[in-house]
Amino acid sequence: MTAAGVRARLDPLLAAVLARDPAEVAAMPPSLPLLGDGLGLDSLTGMRLLAAIDREFGVDVAADDLGLDCLETIDTLSRYLAARA
């Protein structure tokens, strides 16, 4: 799957866990950090995102990337999923 294809499926998940407008999330730059200051994920919404990714892509991120390095930015997560999904 291409990174663009992943984003099309990832953005709705991000919008759902953050309770934000999907169009707004789709317009976010790929370099935006996912956690904290960037998109604003925290440990609670982060857990929901990991569960949603597992359902949507069949990828258990936490079991595979123990330090969650792939959650750095929208781009790192998209590439990570593109390589595995």
Next chain:
Amino acid sequence: MSAVKCVVWDLDDTVWPGVAIESDAAPEPRDEVIGLLDELERRGIVCSVASRGDPAMASAVRAHPRLGGRFVAPQVGWEPKSGSILRVAETLRIGLDAIAFVDEDPFERAEVAHLLPEVLALSVPELAAAMDGERFSPGRPTGEGRQRASMYRDEERRREAEAGFAGGRAAFLRWCGMRLEIGRAGPADVDRLVELGERTHRLNSTARRHGRDDVLRWLAAGGLTRARLADRFGDSGLVGMVAVERPEAPADWEVALLAVSCRVEGRGVPAALLRRTMDEARAAGAPGLRARYRPNGRNVRVALLLRQLGFARAATEAETLVFRRPLDGELPPFPEWLEIVAG
């Protein structure tokens, strides 16, 4: 084997003899069961209900003079008891391996044992015998441990209030009036700190049992900070700790253990403890704060929290990942809904 934190009871033919005929009045319970309920409460073990029948029976049990106030999050309905037990585990935020299920009917015990093998399924006499065993003796129960049942009930009221609150989660948390007292741990805190080190799973950075020796060593070195939480629903007591190795400047400080009770998950306690540690480390001249994280499949939210607070992975040592955050520039804010006081 992990300690049992909650005993889930069947009602008909278990808590009381026979089957309740009316759903608006609970029958007289067995004296033997009342004795066990009293003893479980003394040991800080919470009780709940998973029973088949009219859902109205839950409020009849609440209204019964000898049963009222004893069961947290009771589940009475027509679904399999395994489903009810899962909901109890979810409500109390505990693992299935911390639950014992008591039912006099061997079929019901077998159903639960088959579908939820982590749950300990017992008859009443088996429970009475098991009370002498290790899984029902949580060492030396502390004040917070003994009050756990009433704190779970406060938590239940908190949840009901949140469900009826329209202003969003942050607004709800502000309305709760949460006060977090952060201060140095002292000798009087040791028993509770040991209990936290042993009982926490999801919010434990090392996924390892830390015993009394570790706590005493950290305490002697002066790098042990604890947090107490209270809000309008009640006092949750000592709910979190952070143990920090503090080498002389200009070396990084390092978090050896961050442990916070799952009961207060989602209220910003670990973020506040780490922010306070950052302040102290920066004041002491440390250029960065490190945190040791050992993943075990259950504590992934610790990694999420570290990243949320600006930590990045700096090294990997065997099964431990070392995260680091530089301390120059702006530090992540304390959760806005917490009033932080020095303790």
